[in-house]
Amino acid sequence: MATLFATIIASLLVCFALSAMTPGDAFTQLELDPAIPPATLAALRARYAAQSGVTARLRAWATGLERGKLGYSLAFHRPVASLLRERAPATLRLLGLAFVLAWLLALFWALSEALLAHSRWGGLLHGVSGALAAAWSSLPVGFVAVVALIVAPVAWLAGLADFGGGRAATWPWLAAAVLACEFIPALYLQTAQALQTALGQPFVVAARARGLSRARVLWKHVVPNTFDTLIPLGSLTVTQLLVDTVIVETLLGWPGLGQLAVSAAAQRDLPLLSAIVLLTSLLVIATGIVSDLLQLWTNPRLRLEGEV
């Protein structure tokens, strides 16, 4: 838990350190505009960036945070909080949908393989799956995004900003599918391996000896015993998804936090970038907590004895 809080602080510190190294600030762009007199620039600077020096700015931002204000975005001319409120749901939808799609497909794949393992095609399926997973992982998410734009029918492009869907009112099926594609092979491999380990346990044979079918044993005994591996994997998936959302949102024009972050960095908008980093770190922390709770709930030994 302490680690996760340290994470937020560390990321914020890095952001501030980088901005300190940057020559120029949010007003650097305006300098290039010959129509704006230097006096105006100086006045603007005095008004919004009265503090010089990183520590002073950091302190100012931190006190603002304490009071519940996230600052003002100079690049977008709006309070940061309202920008986040508008964009965050879009990213959350994308993340949620991609998470569900990726896990559903990976689980289906791994479970089918486990169920058919003993049959005639079991060995073949295993080999083909392995090769398919290896080849699938070689496709970079950015490339899949680009190809998706070409291949997808026009109807699926609804909701993407570049295609006239400015508000994130719809569900980002295409973007989520592209994002999920990146994770399915790795999730399948991990799940298949976890199932394999669980299947090798003696209690599986004991359950079959009681007359249970392979499917019932798989569902009632094997799958629950993979939770210890799969639940942490789930939280790791969220963290990695957050990283890839930036790429997918930028390439497919989904108006979420990732796209916002790229714009913020391009325009050196420090309060906005810091707020996004803060929000994403909070999301990672929340996922960690949920994952710990889930493990506690599903593992009786952890619940009753505190450790395995």
Add this chain to the structure above:
Amino acid sequence: MLASRRFWAFAAVAAWALLALAGPVFAPYAYNHQDRAAILIAPCRDCAAAAPGTAGGAHWLGTDQFGRDELSRLLVACRVSLLLSLAMAWAALLVALPAALLSVGSAAADGALRWLGELTRSLPWLFMLIAVRAALPLDSPRWVILAVLVALFAAGSWAVPAWVLRGAARDLLRRDFITAARAMGGGRLYLLRRHVLPNLAPLAATYFALLFAAAATVEVSLSLVGLGVPPPLPSWGNMLLPLKDIALASRAWWLYSPLLVLVPVVTCLNLYAFSQARRRTG
């Protein structure tokens, strides 16, 4: 041995490495040589017919939107991506392996490294890359940008291999032959060098392959959002940039050429890594 998957994977990667290192020597054109009369022409043997006014000669893989020969750029890109991915994977492993060994040395180091690993795993290193790239002055030398890529990749990826290697090292140290070596008076450093490292090598090799594969694919995604190898130096990623234009992407099929090399190589690396992993548990 010929039937083993490992052999073929290794052979494929070796062939690609050879192509990458020696290939540019055989490139018919310089990678940034532009022929304005020969823009976006399909692969042709004698291009004088396809593009009047051109200097003639063959373009085996066509030309891109600036009239640069695609084949030559691909050969150079192979070398660039090879070296960059190598550097990224090496950097990550160079942090992971000593970290793992240090953590089996003392409990304090173990705790510290565990904490550090969790921290770096949760940090949004992509945002940091964006921020750093934005912070760098526009005329930064190329090597600075590439160094930043390598450093941030290593920072983001060292944690998982370090954790697994640490686990494997601990298991090794508990084994009987270590006790025997200790009984014979072997000091810690000796044990590490003679017994632990050689036995960790296969696991480290597996992770090297995975990191290499990840580095190559990550570079492509980053280039497509403008954070990869800076043009005009070609890499697999930035050679795919023109495909962001939908019209081009559906028409100029030869521009997909980097995938011809990327997909087989990364697939082979993955197959190698997976077969190692499956053998260990199966």
Add this chain to the structure above:
Amino acid sequence: MAARLEVEGLTVELRAGGHRRLIVRDLTFAIPGGAIVALAGPSGSGKTLTALSLLGLLPPGVRAAGQARFRADSDGEPVNLLAAGERRLRRLRGEQIAWIPQETLAALDPRRTIAAQMREALPRACPRREARRQMEALLADLAIAEPNRCLASYPFQLSGGERQRVLIASALLPRPRLLLADEPTTALDGSAAAQVRALFRAAATFFDMAILLITHDLAVAAALADAIVVLHEGTLAEAGPAAQLLAKPASEYTRALLAASPVLGARAASEIAP
């Protein structure tokens, strides 16, 4: 009268990476209804795999050949367990042929309660209250102090001895026609073991149950079995009525096994010495 189980020429073979290794070679024995036959031999002689082959639950890469005729009733049609399909075997497993595994902790799912796992041994049609009553009664017969507490527990909360008795109870619950017991008393102390032996004997006598008792200790066989089959490196070393075999062992392997037994060995040694 036809025997409950007739094993003829059973061969178990391991196939791994191009190698073939015979684990059990041409084993032949029979178990009549109501009899207890011990399959004795040192560890690694293929005893457990023999039993698993009868259930069709051999690990991957292991194959069995031969005949294993099982008759649920003396006038019923025999089923060759080694050739039967999965569906047929599944109907037999649990209700007709039950298995008591050797490991205690690993043979129970750590995430489900004892009650849930024991319930699986009974037919699904059996109503919950009746199932619960039977489980409690059987656990009480096996000298489990608080059957209710035991049923509500998870495997890691019980002692090794309690777990073994739970596994025994799970196997006996559906009153199978054939019981395959793999080292069923190793985790039990003297009195508990005696109680289990009494229960086995009662089951054999009153429920006409055929029991295959797998053990590496001839003392256990001596206390319980009617006949003993001695296995050495996968082949039949010696077989015969228990009393006769123990008194006058014909094979050197039987003698070695006798000597290895903590109880019988000492007795035999003292009998040899004048």
